[in-house]
Amino acid sequence: MTMNGLRHPILSKVAAVTVLAALLVGMPTVLLVFFWPVDVPTVDDIVTPAEPVVIKALLLGIVWTCWALFACAVLVELVGTLRATQSRVRMPFQRFAAHLITTITLAATTPVAATRGVVPAGPVSITPAVMPEHSLAAAEPNIAETAKPYKTYVVKPRDTLWEIARKHLGEPMRYQEIIVLNQGRVMDDGQTFTRGDWLRPGWTLRLPIDAATLNTEHKTSERIQTVGPGETLWGIAEERLGDGQRYREIFKLNEGRVQPGGVRLTDPDVLEAGWRLILPEREQDARKPVSHRPAVSHRPDLSPRPMEPMPRAEEPAAPASSDVVALPGGGMVALSFATGVAVALASARLRLRRRVTVRDVDEPVSVLAPEPEVPAVRALERAHQRSYAESDEMPPDDFELVTSSFSIVPPILLKVGTCGEVPVSLELSGLNLALVGPGADACVRALVLDLLTQADQHRSEIVVPREDAVRWFGESLTALTGHLPGLRLVPALDNAIDHLEAQFVARRRILRDSDAGDIPELRDSELDEPLPALLLTACSQDGNAYLDTLMGLASSFGIGTLLVGRSTSGTTCEVGPDYRVTEATGALAKELDDATLFHLPEEAASAVLHKLASGNGMATEEPTRNADLVDPPPGTAEQRVRLSIVGEPxxxxxxxxxxxxxxxxxxxxxxxxxxxxxxxxxxxxxxxxxxxxxxxxxxxxxxxxxxxxxxxxxxxxxxxxxxxxxxxxxxxxxxxxxxxxEVDLWTFHRALADARTATDEDAKVVALEAVAGLCRGRLGQGLKYDWLDQDHRWPLTVASVKSLLQLGTLHERAGRSERALEVFDQACALDPDMESAVAATVRLLFQLGRIDEARLRVRHFKSRLDALGVAASPQTQAIFDKVIRRAQQ
The missing domain is CATH 1.10.10.10 (Winged helix-like DNA-binding domain superfamily/Winged helix DNA-binding domain)
Structure with a gap:
């Protein structure tokens, strides 16, 4: 705990008592001793406001008023502290009063952060592996840790109570337990935790003792056991782990966890059918060496890779084949290119799902699938998915993939191809490369798009004359430029050179003001300086003398050029029809000679451009293709085998x-x-x-x-x-x-068909309740099949959420508000980014008077929108504003 930076609890308490006494007792004492009695202004004095007696009386009135408000705030907080509840009264100075009261009442019990020399020798119990080390927790001895009736968690950026409860307690509604454990605690930065406050990264929260490090969305069915009738922990351990004696490990992993029905596992001899148990690893699996995702460059690229998961430091260099994606119909690109396209596709899916609405309960709900992607785009997304094949972790979902791609750090290297089995990458700063020959245009397409997948106004900028851009990418490019951040089309090469010249002047001034020698040095010292990598790409058959002069200074300013034509001062490569460099002259000739450059045909490049534009907000048509299964009727005999894939398989x-x-x-x-x-x-x-x-x-x-x-x-x-x-x-x-x-997915589609053909609301409720009972999670949750995501998972999720929203609305109309809220919650759990589901939940909570819960939902959803850089629709924002206004009253 701290009090204005004081880390010792006794000093914090003394400081808080001193400040409180000075304000409550000292201030009125000074006023009474030195300013009493008060000279009351006469009517003549008031008519002349500048009279000293009027000013003095006015100032004394303001001071006495402030003191009275502070005294009332202290009284309110004292009453709340004695009752162990949070006061609903809101007054001026109350936050300051709450900080003082909390410091006084809690500081004496706060553990002191001991110096290294004070920590007694002996074992130290560490909090679960998911928690990073923390300055206060790291020094506590083992005996103190084992006595804690809670676990700890260090808040990370974008965390919310709802998300923490979902990941570590298995149920998002248990966020209230976290509030109870932390209410009134003063965090390391001096801030007091109060109900409904924003979480700040670095705070150490207390979680219930049954908190787990499990994130159920990233576990496969190999580690989950659904208890069958008559099963015991010993039998499960013997069957799944090969040793019945390991039942104790299963019990330890699951003790106290909430099971279906709200009960908890407390006795190893008592199991109920339907419970879901986490299993430890089999011993032979635990001994397997951890395999990592292969690195994507043979060079030490110093810039973070926002379009690729960050490789671990101990990863070995990957073979060239893992870095390269060959496309159907011709084309070869880097794996990072595929990752950039996957990010754009994920962003487009998120935007479509956010806009999904249910117009009326009578609207027929079907599983709608988007039109199939062109082969090149499909191959790129598949390559990105398969890059995780040897990883123990699941590929990130759309939200994680998009938010992890945000960065202001410019790319340093441009991946240009392979030479034998070695990837070839060139520094962007000072790049002066020219390509000639029959394969030059296709290579420029691939290199420009590779950079464009990483481009925005903060990371990279590509300047292209309009005529050249149309030559490489087709006429449709001009309609997409508004949704391709980082791409700047200019009328002609002279205009592009003018832009470069202006950038030279601007960047020289920035370097001078920052006392830096070049752009890399500036980026090392000024991490927040938004200076994107700049690449000029154009056709110039015979070169340009003035451009050559400028490029002699380009390496200091983070600027490069890529030309189709010849360069007199840079490197010129002759590219054959097989995209191999047959001849290279210039500074980079040794690296590029005999290299095979990345390349793209125009059709594939156009398709990728459209996907990048869609991911950046360009309007796209919503799916209309019906993907409902034409499934066989249920068997007449008893079906002994049941396959469940709606959720974990x-x-x-x-x-x-x-x-x-x-x-x-x-x-x-x-x-x-x-x-x-x-x-x-x-x-x-x-x-x-x-x-x-x-x-x-x-x-x-x-x-x-x-x-x-x-x-x-x-x-x-x-x-x-x-x-x-x-x-x-x-x-x-x-x-x-x-x-x-029997396949649960077939039953799901039959129930969905029954809901579409229902003749009255009661029949529709019955059919939709059957749908709700089958919605145990996302389709094939935990499976890493690339074709599952591309064709089936998200269409089924959208149809499931629509069905749940219709069911919740029908229950709400019939006065069954609690059941409606359960169904809306189920919809939010299936897809937390679908705005209509969140809006329906918040609206119903507001109507039920559960304002605190509604406000927490609003904050959680807005934090996800902020992470994506988007805003709620006006209709949803209106609902959110009502909740916020009521909460502030």
Whole structure:
């Protein structure tokens, strides 16, 4: 705890008592001793306001009024402290009074941050691994830690109580428990935690003792066990971990965790069917070396990579093949290029989902899928997804991917191609590169777009004459420039050179004012200085003498050029039709000779430009293609196998969970066929599961996965090959046998169809309740299949949220407000970025008088919008404003 920087609790308490006494007792004493009695102004004095007696009386009145308000604020806070509740009264000086009262009442019990020499020798208990080290917690000995009835968590940027409760307590509504544990605590920066305050990075919050480091959205079904009837911890440990004695580890991981129904696991001998347990790693898995995502450059690029997850320091250099993406129809680009396109696609999806509305409860809800992406864009997104294939972590969701891409640090290197097995990257600052030959235009497209995927007004700027831009990217580019930040089209090359000259003058002045020798030195000392990397790209067959003169100074100013033509002062490369540099002259000739440069055909480049523009806010058409499954009717006989994929994937045999985690392709095949109930032929399946594998080998792997799946199901059911195939062949197609297998996704689509054809509201409520019961999470939650995200996951999530909003509205109309709120909460949990779901929840909370909860929802959602750099719609903002005004009353 602190009091104006005092770290010792006794000093803080003494300082607070001194200040409080001086204000409450000292001030009126001084006023009574030196200014009493007060000379009351006469009427004649008031008519002359400048009279000293009037001014003196006025000042004394203001001082006495301020003292009275402060005394009342202290009284209000004292009453609230004695009652252990937060006062709803709001008065001037109350925040200051609350700080003083809290310091006095709590400072004596605050642990002192001991110096290194004071800490007693002995073991130290560290808070869970998710918590970073903290100055106050690090010095506490083991005995103090074990006595704590809580765990600690250090707040990170953009954290909210709602999000912390969701991640570490398993239920976002438990944010109230965090408030109770921290109410009135003074944080290390001297701020007092009060209900509803903004969280500040670096604060150490107390969490309930059952807080876990689990983030359920990033765990696969391998580590989750749904308890079946009659199962015991010993049996689960023996089956899943290979040793029944390890039941204690399972109990320790799950003790006190909230289970379905609100109950908690407190006795290792008492389990209930349906509980979901976190399992520890198998011993052989724990011994496996951790595999990391390969690095994307052979050079030590000093700039953070906002379009790529940051590689760990110990990662080895990656082979060139992991850095390169070959596109169908021709084209080769860097993996970072694919990541930039993936960010744009994620941003466009977020914008579409935020705008989703449910116009009326009678609106028919269907699963709508966007039109398929062009092959080049699809291949780029797939390459980005697969770059996580060897990682233990799930690929980031759309929100995480977009927010992690924000940066003001300019790129230092431009990835230009490969030479043998080595990636080739060139420094942007001072780059003076010219390309000639039949492959030059395609190479310029790839290099410019690679930089454009990282471009905004803070990171990089590309200046291109309009005629040249149309030559490389087509006429449609001119309509997109308003949504391509960082791209500047100018009338001609002379205008581009004028812009460069102006930048030279401006940047020289900035360097002089900052006493820096060049732009890299300035960026090291002035991290917030927005000086983007600047690249001029143009056609100049014979070069430009004045431009050559300017480029002699470019390395000091963070400026480079990329020309189609020849350069007399830079490096000129002859690029053949196979995009290989056949001849290079100039300073970079050694690095570029015989290199194969990245390249893009015009059609692929145009498609990428449109995706970048969509990700930056260009309006796009909402999906209209109906993706509802035409699923088979439910089987008449008892279906012993149940496949659940709406949420975390689970295969149940007679109610018992079947683990086929070791047969990864068998599970992927099962999920794929569940999404295509009418079946797929072998070639289509291989294209989904093994798109980069030669046809004969892919066919062999398909039959191997199919055999694994059938064997696992037959062994678990005891059914022979004459009784069931589980996956049957009809003509050339393979499909799941509906008479033996129940798929929750098929049931979901049937319920959705029933809701569309319902003739009255009661029937619609019944159908939508069935939909709600199946919405256990996002489709295939925890699975890393790239085709699942591209084609199925988000369309189903949007349809689920729409259905839940309709159901909540129907319950609200019928007066069942609590059930309506539960359904709205379920919709927000499925997609926290869908504005209509958040608005419906906040509106209902407001109507129910639960203002604090409504305000917390508003702040949580606005923090997500702020992270994305967008604003709520006027209709939603109007609801938010009502809540904020009521909370301030």
């Amino acid at each position: 689970v295969i149940e045999i007679d109610g018992r969970v079947l683990d086929i985690a070791g047969r990864t392709k068998a599970l992927e095949l099962f999920v794929l066929l569940a999404l295509h109930p009418n079946g797929l032929d072998r070639e289509e399946i291989c294209e989904y599961l093994w798109p980069d594998v030669e046809e004969t080998l892919a066919s062999y792997r398909f039959h191997s996965a199919l055999k694994d799946l059938r064997v696992a199901l037959r062994e678990s059911t005891g059914m022979g090959d004459k009784d069931a195939n589980f996956v049957e062949r009809s003509g050339k197609s393979y499909r799941i046998e509906a008479r033996h297998v």
